[in-house]
Amino acid sequence: MQIQAEQPSMKGPSEWFTGDVWIDTIVRGREPSRVRVSAVHFAPGARTAWHSHALGQTLSVTEGRGLVQSRGSEIVEIRPGDLVNAPADEWHWHGGTPDHFMTHLSITEDTGESDKPETDWGIHVTDDEYRGRSR
Ligand code: MN
Numbered sequence: 001m002q003i004q005a006e007q008p009s010m011k012g013p014s015e016w017f018t019g020d021v022w023i024d025t026i027v028r029g030r031e032p033s034r035v036r037v038s039a040v041h042f043a044p045g046a047r048t049a050w051h052s053h054a055l056g057q058t059l060s061v062t063e064g065r066g067l068v069q070s071r072g073s074e075i076v077e078i079r080p081g082d083l084v085n086a087p088a089d090e091w092h093w094h095g096g097t098p099d100h101f102m103t104h105l106s107i108t109e110d111t112g113e114s115d116k117p118e119t120d121w122g123i124h125v126t127d128d129e130y131r132g133r134s135r
Helices: none
Strands: 021-028 035-042 051-053 057-064 066-070 076-078 083-086 092-096 102-109 119-121
Touching (some): 035 092, 057 066, 066 102, 092 102
Antiparallel strands (some): 021 035, 035 102, 057 083, 066 092
């Protein structure tokens, strides 16, 4: 058993996020486990860029109000207690609503292959996309 002291929050890098996003690592499974769990905190209006996960992702909303959208689908509002399952390789984004913070747990698995990242990052979500004015 190992007990680890709390680590500093990490700022979500601007290449991958719009607005203020902070990430707390909760679980980095040690081999053979590849599980990854993070708490991700989005300021109002903040969101991820478009992206997909090689092995899929589960989001568990813990606080606030958020938005999620899969490519080609409508924007959906998400609330504490909601579980969102993104299948492997499905392009999507997630973030806070325009006027509320949102925190979710992100549960993913590392691929275990150095040349195959867990997340494939694309372009930023434009303000028009975020407001649901185009897709
Ligand atoms: Mn995602």
